[in-house]
Amino acid sequence: MENTLSPELSIAAVERETGLSKDVLRKWETRYGFPVPLRDKQGERLYPAEQVNRLRLIKRLIDEGIRPSRIVAESEQRLSEMALSSRSKPPRELNQNAEDFESIILALLRGQNMEGLRQRLYRELLRHGLEHFVLDTLAPMTYAVGEAWARGELDIHEEHVYTEAVQWLLRNAITNLSEAEGTPRILLTTLPGEQHGLGILMVAALFSLHGAHCISLGTQTPVQDIARAAQAHAADVVVLSFSLVYPQRGIQPALSELRQQIGDNIEIWVGGAGIPRLHNAKMPGVQFCPLMEQALNAMHVWRSMKLKC
Amino acid sequence: MENTLSPELSIAAVERETGLSKDVLRKWETRYGFPVPLRDKQGERLYPAEQVNRLRLIKRLIDEGIRPSRIVAESEQRLSEMALSSRSKPPRELNQNAEDFESIILALLRGQNMEGLRQRLYRELLRHGLEHFVLDTLAPMTYAVGEAWARGELDIHEEHVYTEAVQWLLRNAITNLSEAEGTPRILLTTLPGEQHGLGILMVAALFSLHGAHCISLGTQTPVQDIARAAQAHAADVVVLSFSLVYPQRGIQPALSELRQQIGDNIEIWVGGAGIPRLHNAKMPGVQFCPLMEQALNAMHVWRSMKLKC
DNA sequence: CCATCTATTCTGTCCTGGACAAATAATTTG
DNA sequence: CAAATTATTTGTCCAGGACAGAATAGATGG
Numbered sequence: 001m002e003n004t005l006s007p008e009l010s011i012a013a014v015e016r017e018t019g020l021s022k023d024v025l026r027k028w029e030t031r032y033g034f035p036v037p038l039r040d041k042q043g044e045r046l047y048p049a050e051q052v053n054r055l056r057l058i059k060r061l062i063d064e065g066i067r068p069s070r071i072v073a074e075s076e077q078r079l080s081e082m083a084l085s086s087r088s089k090p091p092r093e094l095n096q097n098a099e100d101f102e103s104i105i106l107a108l109l110r111g112q113n114m115e116g117l118r119q120r121l122y123r124e125l126l127r128h129g130l131e132h133f134v135l136d137t138l139a140p141m142t143y144a145v146g147e148a149w150a151r152g153e154l155d156i157h158e159e160h161v162y163t164e165a166v167q168w169l170l171r172n173a174i175t176n177l178s179e180a181e182g183t184p185r186i187l188l189t190t191l192p193g194e195q196h197g198l199g200i201l202m203v204a205a206l207f208s209l210h211g212a213h214c215i216s217l218g219t220q221t222p223v224q225d226i227a228r229a230a231q232a233h234a235a236d237v238v239v240l241s242f243s244l245v246y247p248q249r250g251i252q253p254a255l256s257e258l259r260q261q262i263g264d265n266i267e268i269w270v271g272g273a274g275i276p277r278l279h280n281a282k283m284p285g286v287q288f289c290p291l292m293e294q295a296l297n298a299m300h301v302w303r304s305m306k307l308k309c
Numbered sequence: 310m311e312n313t314l315s316p317e318l319s320i321a322a323v324e325r326e327t328g329l330s331k332d333v334l335r336k337w338e339t340r341y342g343f344p345v346p347l348r349d350k351q352g353e354r355l356y357p358a359e360q361v362n363r364l365r366l367i368k369r370l371i372d373e374g375i376r377p378s379r380i381v382a383e384s385e386q387r388l389s390e391m392a393l394s395s396r397s398k399p400p401r402e403l404n405q406n407a408e409d410f411e412s413i414i415l416a417l418l419r420g421q422n423m424e425g426l427r428q429r430l431y432r433e434l435l436r437h438g439l440e441h442f443v444l445d446t447l448a449p450m451t452y453a454v455g456e457a458w459a460r461g462e463l464d465i466h467e468e469h470v471y472t473e474a475v476q477w478l479l480r481n482a483i484t485n486l487s488e489a490e491g492t493p494r495i496l497l498t499t500l501p502g503e504q505h506g507l508g509i510l511m512v513a514a515l516f517s518l519h520g521a522h523c524i525s526l527g528t529q530t531p532v533q534d535i536a537r538a539a540q541a542h543a544a545d546v547v548v549l550s551f552s553l554v555y556p557q558r559g560i561q562p563a564l565s566e567l568r569q570q571i572g573d574n575i576e577i578w579v580g581g582a583g584i585p586r587l588h589n590a591k592m593p594g595v596q597f598c599p600l601m602e603q604a605l606n607a608m609h610v611w612r613s614m615k616l617k618c
Numbered sequence: 619c620c621a622t623c624t625a626t627t628c629t630g631t632c633c634t635g636g637a638c639a640a641a642t643a644a645t646t647t648g
Numbered sequence: 649c650a651a652a653t654t655a656t657t658t659g660t661c662c663a664g665g666a667c668a669g670a671a672t673a674g675a676t677g678g
Contacts, residue, residue: 016501017531023631044661112542157538160526168484171477192325195529217469220504222326229466233421332660353632
């Protein structure tokens with residue numbers, strides 16, 4: 001009746017808020033000496049808000065590839081330094097224009113200007129055409145937004161606003177492009193736990209533009225249902241996307257399960273920021289497309305293959 | 310290298326696919342004698358597809374309010390009987406028209422006819438107007454789709470297709486309605502773990518129609534970020550939605566945490582199918598709106614309150 | 619000096635089995 | 649029959665140990 005006022009979170013709440021599993025939270029406590037939460041009278045953990053914030057920061061850095069032992073027990077100062085400096089550098093060679101555009105968009109986001117954001121994005125789409133827009137503007141832009149968030153320059157809700165605006169734009173484009181008779185028939189979704197859906201929306205736009213028939217299932221479809229949907233829609237290809245946040249270890253088992261459940265004549269293509277980390281992994285019957293261009297290329301290969309048969 | 314071919318799932322995969330936590334899966338095993346998975350050579354659980362399917366069915370029934378002891382160890386037959394018969398009956402008194410419409414939509418879904426679905430929904434929207442459409446067509450329709458899925462008449466991917474179509478429709482409507490200067494300023498989202506976003510989209514449409522200014526953050530925003538977003542957008546109200554799937558026990562703690570983090574002058578309204586179960590719960594500073602009409606009403610109350618001050 | 623291979627640490631996940639409180643059902647009492 | 653007690657059910661939490669796959673450092677060879 002009164003602990004409504006205490007700013008401590010249960011371990012379940014911390015898992016919810018940070019994305020770190022209960023097991024991990026407990027292990028870190030013994031291994032690295034952080035976080036060490038308070039306890040309630042039944043001995044259950046209560047994490048003060050301060051520790052939760054730190055955990056959030058640590059999670060970011062780990063998602064970027066830094067190892068826990070380097071940071072979990074690190075001093076507050078070093079942590080924020082790393083947050084600023086780190087960031088696996090992507091191949092970024094922007095011209096002046098693109099850079100300007102990015103800073104404009106980021107400014108609109110910070111100003112909570114949804115309407116202006118939408119207009120600016122749409123104008124850019126018209127200026128460059130959909131393909132160029134998606135590949136050279138939207139993809140780096142999305143990356144930059146994630147980057148800005150990681151540096152603490154953007155709140156997560158500002159990133160959400162960005163996501164909403166882009167979704168709206170792409171959905172409209174895709175709808176107007178949709179061809180019932182296009183080939184190949186491509187089914188797009190993400191696995192349960194993966195909520196980042198912008199990637200599949202972007203490739204869906206590209207595929208549609210090039211005359212494919214896209215079926216988007218949204219995010220978080222269980223493997224079994226993906227298999228059934230692929231059957232029902234007579235899909236030629238299933239496309240999945242994995243972000244940096246998706247637990248790396250889960251990818252391969254999930255893919256081999258899917259590979260086994262859908263027939264042999266349906267291809268699987270995977271992409272997203274979480275994929276490049278698997279550079280040395282080999283999965284029979286699964287195509288890795290770390291870059292969006294590669295997915296597009298895969299589609300062209302598919303077509304020429306089909307032509308020969 | 311070879312278990313690629315085995316149809317067994319790890320406990321993590323089962324948690325992902327069914328939504329039942331690892332702890333629950335292990336407890337049921339000892340308490341009810343089901344599920345009893347195989348073990349790999351390290352003694353880790355491997356669930357055959359058969360057991361996973363049963364777990365999915367059981368999860369459905371539990372979400373509808375049946376207690377585990379009644380069904381977890383129940384015979385296969387009884388289970389499917391219950392699946393057909395059960396279903397907490399909502400107050401449904403549909404006229405002939407509405408019923409026809411529902412069966413048309415369900416048929417379109419089964420036929421994977423995305424285009425037709427979109428057209429039919431849009432026509433209905435134009436015919437009845439947005440408010441009537443959302444309250445009397447879309448809300449029961451959404452319920453009916455969930456119901457059909459629970460009865461096994463609809464695959465989950467068909468439900469996803471429905472969701473995509475409705476989202477597209479509502480997003481367009483909301484965008485065209487958006488008023489930068491509207492009051493109250495309403496922020497809508499769901500908590501992490503809650504992926505059902507149609508509810509907030511529907512109320513957002515209603516609120517916008519009645520001149521409010523809606524800020525939608527999409528789904529799954531951590532509590533702290535909701536609080537920050539509410540500040541940044543100078544929101545008057547935060548609206549959250551909870552589906553049947555959201556763990557009932559988590560609602561109250563999360564709400565009181567939110568209540569504490571955002572200032573006292575921001576209202577909290579909650580709705581969704583998961584809310585009626587809390588009939589006897591009382592939370593200071595939180596308004597429960599089991600029905601969408603009540604949310605709309607809350608807005609009118611808010612306005613008259615504001616007028617007096 | 620770079621590349622490939624091997625040994626070693628790191629790290630997340632899984633295991634058992636026990637405890638407890640909130641939710642629900644069953645019972646008693648007014 | 650309603651309200652208040654008591655009993656049962658059920659999900660979550662805890663400790664602490666084990667293990668395999670990933671990452672890293674070190675060794676070997678070209």
